[in-house]
Amino acid sequence: MSKTLLINARIATMADPSSLGLLNNAGLLVDGDTIAWIGPMADGPDNADTQIINCGGRLITPGLIDCHTHLVYGGDRADEFEQRLEGMTYAEISRRGGGIRSTVTATREASEAELLNQSRPRIEQLLNEGVTTVEIKSGYGLDCENEIKMLRVARQVETEYSVRVMKTFLGAHALPEEYIDRADDYISLVCDQMLPQAHAEGLVDAVDVFIESIAFDLPQAQRVFETANALGLPIKAHVEQLSDMGGALLASEFDALSVDHIEYLSAEDVCGLADKNTVAVLLPGAFYVLRETQLPPIKALREQAVPIAIASDANPGSSPLNSILMTMNMACTLFSLTPVEALRGVTINAARALGLESSHGSLEPGKQADIVIWDLNKPSLLAYQIGINPCSGVMQAGQWRKPFKEGAV
Numbered sequence: 001m002s003k004t005l006l007i008n009a010r011i012a013t014m015a016d017p018s019s020l021g022l023l024n025n026a027g028l029l030v031d032g033d034t035i036a037w038i039g040p041m042a043d044g045p046d047n048a049d050t051q052i053i054n055c056g057g058r059l060i061t062p063g064l065i066d067c068h069t070h071l072v073y074g075g076d077r078a079d080e081f082e083q084r085l086e087g088m089t090y091a092e093i094s095r096r097g098g099g100i101r102s103t104v105t106a107t108r109e110a111s112e113a114e115l116l117n118q119s120r121p122r123i124e125q126l127l128n129e130g131v132t133t134v135e136i137k138s139g140y141g142l143d144c145e146n147e148i149k150m151l152r153v154a155r156q157v158e159t160e161y162s163v164r165v166m167k168t169f170l171g172a173h174a175l176p177e178e179y180i181d182r183a184d185d186y187i188s189l190v191c192d193q194m195l196p197q198a199h200a201e202g203l204v205d206a207v208d209v210f211i212e213s214i215a216f217d218l219p220q221a222q223r224v225f226e227t228a229n230a231l232g233l234p235i236k237a238h239v240e241q242l243s244d245m246g247g248a249l250l251a252s253e254f255d256a257l258s259v260d261h262i263e264y265l266s267a268e269d270v271c272g273l274a275d276k277n278t279v280a281v282l283l284p285g286a287f288y289v290l291r292e293t294q295l296p297p298i299k300a301l302r303e304q305a306v307p308i309a310i311a312s313d314a315n316p317g318s319s320p321l322n323s324i325l326m327t328m329n330m331a332c333t334l335f336s337l338t339p340v341e342a343l344r345g346v347t348i349n350a351a352r353a354l355g356l357e358s359s360h361g362s363l364e365p366g367k368q369a370d371i372v373i374w375d376l377n378k379p380s381l382l383a384y385q386i387g388i389n390p391c392s393g394v395m396q397a398g399q400w401r402k403p404f405k406e407g408a409v
């Protein structure tokens, strides 16, 4: 029997442009890997040949989407955490050769199997919280062999856990030690060899660049974007995280799927994003861990109706955060997002940030059946509670990953 009818649920469809698209006392029919019907129970479809599951009034949302992570990496950076507590900044640690580069050393030393093993607890935590799509970036290999190794591990995560993994090439994340004072030569390696080779192996869904004083400048980023364009790959960018370099505007000129971090993005530049459909991805974990005080331009983003997504940025340095629910809480508490905005930020807008909005991110007939049943009756509880995981059932592409057990709320 390939049809499943979920009944007696509160469904946050996320199919409305500004709200949760909430349906009370509703049902949802899954046929194969697709949503076949959704609506008020009174209009429910014929039940023949269908397994019926009573959700007992529980909340249903689309599968959650973590649209920005670096969760495949070697080692840890707990020492750096201590240095920052003693007063050193993230940028200082980076300029002294620590930061991203120290993770590059550990990642280069690790085999594919070791990287996969180290990544397991991180991906498993996200999956336990109802994540059905996760983006994973390279960026700690910084040479052909090791960037490709990271992306292969991301692909293994996808096959082994049956989660959708979007793989982003971030070869231009930091300058590797062997290229010090030769950043342009490194960008040539990225454009002429690393990216084309990774793409030829089918390992690249999008291309990202870190535009920052401690990373790459606008002309260098532009070369990477032009290469991505020529290969037909969409782009994303880490921009205005520590300073305003004008990276968001450059990325949006290349029709970026998203610009990420953006604490230092000016309100004027937000207008430039607005006509481009570029998603603003906010990363409250990095803001929190680095004890940043500059807030992203939330008011301007709202006024210009720029779609806002939020993500964990799971990485060993600026955001050792592996919880999408905690990310939602942080986005509300630190950035004053509403719980509705936070949920949109990990569903439909996160799907947009990955170019997946036609098939993912909302519950609508024809979309993929990625569905979470929560042991909650109110959507705002998802962002409000801290340290509780109310996820009680997860369906990925119509298959139960975490089977739901019927019972009263």
Ligand code: DI6
Residues within 6 Å of the ligand: 070, 099, 100, 103, 173, 210, 238, 241, 286, 313, 315, 316, 317, 318, 319
């Ligand atoms: N900005 C970040 O916050 C992450 N990458 C980036 O470009 C941090 C990566 C790290 O510190 O390892």
Ligand code: FE
Residues within 6 Å of the ligand: 068, 069, 070, 238, 313, 315
């Ligand atoms: Fe990041």
